[in-house]
Amino acid sequence: MRPTIEAMAEGDVEAIAGLRLAAFFEGTDRTLDEDMAGLRGLIAGDGSEAAFVARDRGRPIGSCLLVRSEISSPHDFSPWLAGLIVEDGYRGSGVGTALVRTVEAHAVSAGIGKLYLYTWQARGFYEALGWTAVETFEQDGAPMLLMSREL
Secondary structure, eight states: OOOEEEEOOGGGHHHHHHHHHHHHOTTSSOOHHHHHHHHHHHHTSOSSSEEEEEEETTEEEEEEEEESSOTTOSSOOOOEEEEEEEOGGGTTTTHHHHHHHHHHHHHHHTTOOEEEEEESTTHHHHHHTTOEEEEEEEETTEEEEEEEEEO
16 A cells, blocks of 8 residues: 555644654754644644645654744745655655655645755755755754755
8 A cells, every 4th residue: 555645633743753753853852742742833833834744554654844944944044845754664665755745746836936955864865856955064063965946
């Protein structure tokens, strides 16, 4: 069965926050409750931001966000594709690509012409999807890459 991509719902929040915490916030003081509150804010917001989830047989296995601002951003750009996460067992199967394309399509439907993202390790993945490197910089002692995509 092929995973489905849909708008995130309340029932997805805890599982996705758990994936996000392990992938993005390990070693920080961010808590599961804080991440869950942030996701709930996105799904209950005014529609200018969005959260999407990939599900396999109803179980959340990945997520990607469209946000106005990025956490601790040294750049004053907006909006951002953020928080792409796919469970290990589903990586390389097209789930990440489907999530990114869903966020891009949502952005186009909202009249957005350009998106930004931060990455380092996944730069090849994003380049293959048409994203362009804008600037390499250092953040918290680690290399980081700002990328953009015209929609």
